[in-house]
Amino acid sequence: MVNRTHDLIEITDLSWLSLDENQEWTAASLRRTPFVVVRRAEQLQDGGIPVGIRGAERNQRAAARLAPQGIRRSITPYEVARERLWTTLPAERQELPVPRIMDKAAELLKEWHWGPAGSAGFEMVTGYPSLKETSDLDLVIGSSGMIGRRQAEILLRELDKLGPRIDIQWEIEEGAYILRELVNGLTDSVVLRTIHGTRLVRNPWR
Structure with missing residues (x-):
């Protein structure tokens, strides 16, 4: 394993x-x-x-x-998404902002390999009430290939319409990018989060 x-x-x-x-x-x-x-x-x-x-x-x-x-x-976060574990939360927990948008988020992400992480993923798996009214939604996207900038811009724009702030980590073999940082990045270098810590690498979209 x-x-x-x-x-x-x-x-x-x-x-x-x-x-x-x-x-x-x-x-x-x-x-x-x-x-x-x-x-x-x-x-x-x-x-x-x-x-x-x-x-x-x-x-x-x-x-x-x-x-x-x-x-x-x-x-894994991907199993949480595949099994739609947010639907197993008690009814009153499903009324919180993050669980409330999960079906719409899942529809927008249906072509992606994705899953919830952070406090959302934790509560969906364990049942422990870790989400709050003000919680962000942390997502991970796994990809063996290149994600296009335009593709990422459209995804973030549509997800932003749902309400809660949504942060996405794009997981690659060497580590992870913060997708929003890439979309907003205006420089040749971006931060890659690796098992050895953060490091500056060449912007994959330049």
Whole structure:
């Protein structure tokens, strides 16, 4: 099994996790919602997976390493979209701005390999109420080929009409671009987010 950035992993036991820095809230958070998200970082030589832990508050984020034996199941953003997991949320949660636009977003993205990440993906997979009235919608798009600038501009323009701010990461083999940064970029260099950190690379549309 290959675990990729943004995948959500349900863990079997907290003992398989090694935290980079112990924080009081992490154990309580994991007992309540035993899921971690794969971070964009280099895989460890011993097979450990770099993951992140989400707490109840926005500022509660912690880095950790998960032993492969600790994986109960793994869910990708693309599986969330394919299974339309936003439809499984309780009715009152589906009335929040982000879940409310998911069917329309899915229609606009039907020709793309895509899925929700961030707080939206987390709630859709775990059922934990992490979305708020003011939440953005984080999406990932996977592509083995080139996305055209005009194609991206049209997609963002249509998605922006839905209401909540929507941020899209375009995942490629070497890392990820922020699609909006590419569309708005006026320079020859753009930021690529990689497992080794961010770096400036040549704008793929120039």
